[in-house]
Amino acid sequence: MVYKPSDFRGKVAIVGAIDAASPTGVLGVSERDLEVQMVKGALDNAGLKVSDVDGLFGTGMMMPTMELAEHMGITPRYTDSTMTGGSSFEGHVQHAALAIAAGMCEVAVVFFASTPRARGKGLGDMSAMMGMMDPKNPMPMVEWEIPYGNVMPAGAYALAASRHMALYGTTSEQLAQIAVSTREWASRNPNARYQDPITIDDVLNSPKVATPLHRLDCCLVTDGAGAVVLTTAERAKDLKQKPVYVLGAGTAHDHAMMISEMPDLCTTPGVISGREAFSMAGVSPSDVDVVETYDSFTITVALALEDLGFCEKGEAGAFVADGRLGPGGALPTNTNGGGLSYTHPGMYGMFLLVEAARQVSGQASDRQVENVNIAVAHGCGGVLSCTSTLILGSEDAL
Amino acid sequence: MSRMLMGTSQVAEPFWKGTEEKVLRLQFCKDCGKAHHYPRNFCPYCHGDNLEWKDVSGEGTIYAVTVCHKPGLPTMAASVPYVVALVDLAEGPRMMTNIVGLDDVNSAKVGDKVKVAWEDAGSGKNLAVIEVA
Numbered sequence: 001m002v003y004k005p006s007d008f009r010g011k012v013a014i015v016g017a018i019d020a021a022s023p024t025g026v027l028g029v030s031e032r033d034l035e036v037q038m039v040k041g042a043l044d045n046a047g048l049k050v051s052d053v054d055g056l057f058g059t060g061m062m063m064p065t066m067e068l069a070e071h072m073g074i075t076p077r078y079t080d081s082t083m084t085g086g087s088s089f090e091g092h093v094q095h096a097a098l099a100i101a102a103g104m105c106e107v108a109v110v111f112f113a114s115t116p117r118a119r120g121k122g123l124g125d126m127s128a129m130m131g132m133m134d135p136k137n138p139m140p141m142v143e144w145e146i147p148y149g150n151v152m153p154a155g156a157y158a159l160a161a162s163r164h165m166a167l168y169g170t171t172s173e174q175l176a177q178i179a180v181s182t183r184e185w186a187s188r189n190p191n192a193r194y195q196d197p198i199t200i201d202d203v204l205n206s207p208k209v210a211t212p213l214h215r216l217d218c219c220l221v222t223d224g225a226g227a228v229v230l231t232t233a234e235r236a237k238d239l240k241q242k243p244v245y246v247l248g249a250g251t252a253h254d255h256a257m258m259i260s261e262m263p264d265l266c267t268t269p270g271v272i273s274g275r276e277a278f279s280m281a282g283v284s285p286s287d288v289d290v291v292e293t294y295d296s297f298t299i300t301v302a303l304a305l306e307d308l309g310f311c312e313k314g315e316a317g318a319f320v321a322d323g324r325l326g327p328g329g330a331l332p333t334n335t336n337g338g339g340l341s342y343t344h345p346g347m348y349g350m351f352l353l354v355e356a357a358r359q360v361s362g363q364a365s366d367r368q369v370e371n372v373n374i375a376v377a378h379g380c381g382g383v384l385s386c387t388s389t390l391i392l393g394s395e396d397a398l
Numbered sequence: 399m400s401r402m403l404m405g406t407s408q409v410a411e412p413f414w415k416g417t418e419e420k421v422l423r424l425q426f427c428k429d430c431g432k433a434h435h436y437p438r439n440f441c442p443y444c445h446g447d448n449l450e451w452k453d454v455s456g457e458g459t460i461y462a463v464t465v466c467h468k469p470g471l472p473t474m475a476a477s478v479p480y481v482v483a484l485v486d487l488a489e490g491p492r493m494m495t496n497i498v499g500l501d502d503v504n505s506a507k508v509g510d511k512v513k514v515a516w517e518d519a520g521s522g523k524n525l526a527v528i529e530v531a
Contacts, residue, residue: 138405144436145494147403147525149470150482158464159484166462166508210482211465211504260484260494265462 005248005280010398012097013236013243016046017357019226019350021191021343026117027223031060034113035068038227046229047240048107050074055105055230057092058112059083059347068111078105084253085381086294089228089349090388093377094249096230106231110353113225114345141258151210154218154297156259156383158210161299163265165212167314172212174317175298176203179216179340181326182295186337188327188367193220194341216340217298224345226354242361245398247283247374248391250276259383266314270307270378270387277376278309281391285309288391289372290359291331292352294380295338301325304378308389332369335359349379349388356392373397399477399496401519410437412451417524420516422456424489425449435491456514457531458485461492465503479503485512485528496527506530 018041020027020034027034035058043049055078056065065079078099082091089110096108133142150156164170180200186192203216236243252272255261278284285308293304302316310331311319325333334340336355339348356377358364374397377390406414416423424433427441428448440447463483469475470482481497483506497506498515511531516524 133405135405136408138407140407140436142404143407143410146471147401147519148482148494148496149466149474149477149480150464150494151466151468151470154468155464155466155470155482159462159482162464163462163508208465208467208479210467213464258494260492265484 005276006282008097008101009247009280009282010245011101011233012230013233013245014093014228014230014357014392015236015239015241015243016042016048016229017354018042018045019224019354021193021222021224023191023193023195025193025220025222027115027225031113031115032068032071034115034225035111036072038113038225039072039109039111042109042227042229045241048229052107053109054078055096055099055108057096057108057110059088076105078108084251084386084388086296086347086349087251087379087381087386087388088347089353090377090379090390091251093228093230093246093353093390094251094388097246097249100230100232106235108230109227111227112347112350114347115223116221116346117223145258145260153383154213155210157297157299158213159259160265160303160384161212164299164302167266168317170302170317172204173200174321175217175302176200177320177323178295178298178301178325179203181320181323181329182334182338182340184326185335185367186341189337189342192337192342193222213297213299219296219339219344219348220341222343222345224343224351226350228353228357241363242394244357244360245393245395246390247393247397248277248279248281249389250274250280251386251388253382253386255382255385257382257385262384266303268303268307268380268384268387270304270380270389273387273389274308274378277389277391283374283391288374288376290335290356290369290375291333291378292335292356292375293333293378294348294352295334295340296344296348296380298340300380300384301333303384304380308376308378327367335364335367335369347381349381352377352379356390360392360394399480399517400473401517401525402473403519403523403525407437409439413437414523416453417516417526418522420524421453422514422526423451424454424487424491426452433489433491435493454487454489458487458512460506460508460510460512461486463497463506463508481506483528493526497530498527499529
């Protein structure tokens with residue numbers, strides 16, 4: 001028989017979550033040691049032990065789950081190193097939920113650590129790409145985009161923002177409001193890189209990076225790490241935290257790292273991943289209490305709100321302008337301060353997951369939103385290329 | 399602007415040959431009739447491999463545009479601010495390019511009509527850039 005996605009609704013839960021970031025932006029711990037800290041911390045948060053783990057999910061340069069498993073003495077019977085950029089971790093939860101529901105593993109850990117501040121800024125990644133290049137068969141991006149010097153990744157998102165503004169009249173002030181609302185949340189997160197309130201003028205007066213995006217429209221570059229633990233709904237009932245059930249999941253991509261290959265710069269594959277996730281969960285955007293959505297740039301949030309159906313295509317600018325994304329607003333969004341103000345270690349998807357799980361399980365301390373039954377975690381990897389949408393819910397949402 | 403190519407592909411040899419004479423060339427599918435860019439060994443629309451190269455008009459429309467105030471390449475650091483755009487060519491395909499020759503870098507707008515121009519990229523090749531028509 002063939003199953004339907006909705007057959008897996010609520011069968012698996014996130015039962016542990018932890019993350020690490022510092023107001024300095026620097027953690028001063030190696031990536032491997034951070035991974036170990038996060039795996040142990042998430043298991044401790046759940047009330048489970050390393051010896052319980054039989055499924056491992058992570059991403060990185062080389063065989064990341066194998067490297068960490070070797071280091072920690074874990075022998076998983078299910079392993080997944082899917083790499084879809086910043087959306088990888090939502091994808092890992094989707095895959096873990098299916099693997100657990102199918103009985104292929106029972107306790108899964110998704111992990112992430114990245115210390116770009118220790119590596120230093122610069123063109124390291126591009127140089128690495130050049131080094132691996134066959135000069136007679138370069139990656140298409142090397143031949144058709146890089147010679148034009150678009151500043152990456154900001155320039156790709158700037159192109160999308162320029163198109164959105166031209167088509168729909170979206171303004172820099174409206175995009176800036178997203179950064180302002182997100183900063184209001186960050187002021188409630190003692191680990192956030194930036195916690196002082198900002199105004200729309202602060203955003204507009206910050207240096208231009210790639211028009212129409214200013215520095216404060218852009219995410220941070222910080223160290224960061226995190227992990228979540230998943231298990232069966234049955235086992236979740238006996239653990240330390242309120243279970244955070246995986247109600248729906250969807251993933252889609254329509255290009256990779258070339259923004260010139262994106263079919264429509266104002267429409268992300270979030271239309272597809274969101275449709276799949278909401279359909280599997282049997283809920284609609286109006287049922288959502290908290291949104292954790294990838295904010296590599298302010299425009300990333302605007303496009304996601306439209307593509308997930310929180311507002312109509314082209315209306316995100318007006319939708320966010322009343323501050324509804326901030327504390328006390330109608331649609332609390334990026335409640336940890338987001339990649340714009342909390343942390344952004346190259347890939348941000350883990351922090352969406354951790355914050356969504358905390359909000360649903362009531363562990364979000366000073367920034368806890370009341371009566372959260374349904375949260376969205378929406379990752380976006382590449383340059384608006386791959387989106388992965390999760391609908392997470394409390395027991396009341398089952 | 400100081401131009402540098404970091405590799406050209408075998409499949410795109412006719413394209414780069416055309417740039418030596420400042421001619422813009424695209425691949426067309428003889429089965430479905432569509433043109434595509436970047437060059438491939440098959441048609442990305444119908445997945446057939448019955449392709450031909452044709453010289454094209456070099457005319458197009460700005461689809462999206464940004465002014466980079468930070469350089470994407472170290473060799474272009476002295477040129478900021480400069481304009482990066484996606485241009486929809488009259489024959490259909492979209493390409494990334496630079497808009498050059500503007501008195502005001504902020505003046506190029508989505509929807510503006512443009513025409514291909516050329517900048518020396520070394521080894522006899524030229525890079526396809528864009529001027530507002």
